[in-house]
Amino acid sequence: MSMSEELNKLRAQIDEVNGELLTLLSRRAELTKQIGDVKVAQGVNRFDPVRERDMLDMIVASNPGPFDNDTIRHLFKQIFKASLDLQQQDHQKVLLVSRKRQPEDTVVAIGDTVVGAGEKTIVAGPCSVETEEQVMKVAQSLSEQGVSLLRGGAFKPRTSPYDFQGLGETGLAILRRAADAYGLKVISEIVNPSDMEMAARYVDVVQIGARNMQNFELLKAAGDLNLPVFLKRGMSATVEEFLFAAEYIVSRGNSQVILCERGIRTYEKWTRNTLDISAVPLLKQESHLPVFVDITHSIGRRDIQIPIAKAALAAGADGLMLEVHPDPAVALSDANQQIDIPQFESFMDQMYSSGLVQREDKLVRS
Numbered sequence: 001m002s003m004s005e006e007l008n009k010l011r012a013q014i015d016e017v018n019g020e021l022l023t024l025l026s027r028r029a030e031l032t033k034q035i036g037d038v039k040v041a042q043g044v045n046r047f048d049p050v051r052e053r054d055m056l057d058m059i060v061a062s063n064p065g066p067f068d069n070d071t072i073r074h075l076f077k078q079i080f081k082a083s084l085d086l087q088q089q090d091h092q093k094v095l096l097v098s099r100k101r102q103p104e105d106t107v108v109a110i111g112d113t114v115v116g117a118g119e120k121t122i123v124a125g126p127c128s129v130e131t132e133e134q135v136m137k138v139a140q141s142l143s144e145q146g147v148s149l150l151r152g153g154a155f156k157p158r159t160s161p162y163d164f165q166g167l168g169e170t171g172l173a174i175l176r177r178a179a180d181a182y183g184l185k186v187i188s189e190i191v192n193p194s195d196m197e198m199a200a201r202y203v204d205v206v207q208i209g210a211r212n213m214q215n216f217e218l219l220k221a222a223g224d225l226n227l228p229v230f231l232k233r234g235m236s237a238t239v240e241e242f243l244f245a246a247e248y249i250v251s252r253g254n255s256q257v258i259l260c261e262r263g264i265r266t267y268e269k270w271t272r273n274t275l276d277i278s279a280v281p282l283l284k285q286e287s288h289l290p291v292f293v294d295i296t297h298s299i300g301r302r303d304i305q306i307p308i309a310k311a312a313l314a315a316g317a318d319g320l321m322l323e324v325h326p327d328p329a330v331a332l333s334d335a336n337q338q339i340d341i342p343q344f345e346s347f348m349d350q351m352y353s354s355g356l357v358q359r360e361d362k363l364v365r366s
């Protein structure tokens with residue numbers, strides 16, 4: 001027998017053993033899955049280190065070699081770990097917001113504006129609603145720029161109780177009048193579950209702010225609404241916690257949820273928050289919900305807004321949120337970060353000329 005004939009023969013035997021090992025591993029895996037089910041039913045912990053140690057002791061006691069005991073232990077520990085992972089996967093509930101549940105993108109219709117269907121959408125407006133004149137000026141600019149979603153804060157959860165807290169229902173009424181005057185739609189934050197019904201008379205989209213991302217009663221109330229919800233990521237929330245917050249809304253029957261990355265708290269001081277750009281493709285990958293980036297709160301400065309906007313869109317964001325005020329210097333909140341109307345016009349010019357955003361009023365809808 002030649003050398004290569006001998007090699008081929010041995011390899012054929014190895015292939016056979018591999019097949020037998022695979023059959024045995026699969027049989028073992030099926031058994032561990034069944035054990036996993038029994039453990040869930042009994043409410044027992046899946047990981048059982050004592051059982052693992054006993055099995056290892058038993059196995060090495062009858063180890064015929066040539067592998068030494070440490071190697072055998074190592075190999076079997078890998079098998080235990082894989083079995084545990086399998087038990088866990090089996091019982092992980094697939095979230096309603098997950099792409100595993102719904103592979104196709106959720107599209108949210110706000111009037112004629114279609115969010116999440118490929119076109120990029122801009123949401124703009126003042127941080128706080130201050131006067132009718134202020135909101136009218138911004139609304140006029142939005143309509144001239146072909147932007148149809150007007151934002152404005154009427155209920156302001158401010159860090160300090162002594163800061164301007166918003167005009168409340170009066171503010172929502174101002175937003176509605178301005179939006180109606182210019183054919184726009186309104187997005188505004190609601191902070192109290194008991195205000196949801198009242199808010200639905202004025203707004204087209206309810207916003208849940210970063211500070212309320214884990215206000216579960218508010219999330220449930222938003223889930224009972226028949227309106228889209230714009231959910232902002234909490235400043236210290238992980239991507240997973242963010243998705244669970246969205247799940248609170250969707251699990252109540254409201255699937256019209258838009259996620260918004262708005263920066264997270266880090267040690268960096270040159271931006272107000274640190275824009276977690278990686279959250280955008282991660283959220284798009286994990287979830288079917290549309291994803292926006294708030295380019296105002298995330299960075300808190302005007303000078304780098306254009307590259308940040310481009311980065312957000314390039315990362316796959318479905319839209320951008322930004323703050324516009326006729327006279328930012330005298331704004332009652334966020335005076336340092338809002339842009340004025342000429343700056344907004346120039347911003348939109350750059351978005352359109354780069355081809356990243358299409359004018360909504362020029363889009364032909366089928």
Ligand SMILES: O=C(O)C(=O)C[C@]1(C(=O)O)C=C[C@@H](O)C=C1
Binds near residue numbers: 046047084
């Ligand atoms: O015997 C169990 O309790 C199992 O869950 C099975 C198994 C195994 O793969 O053998 C898996 C995980 C535990 O940590 C211990 C053992």
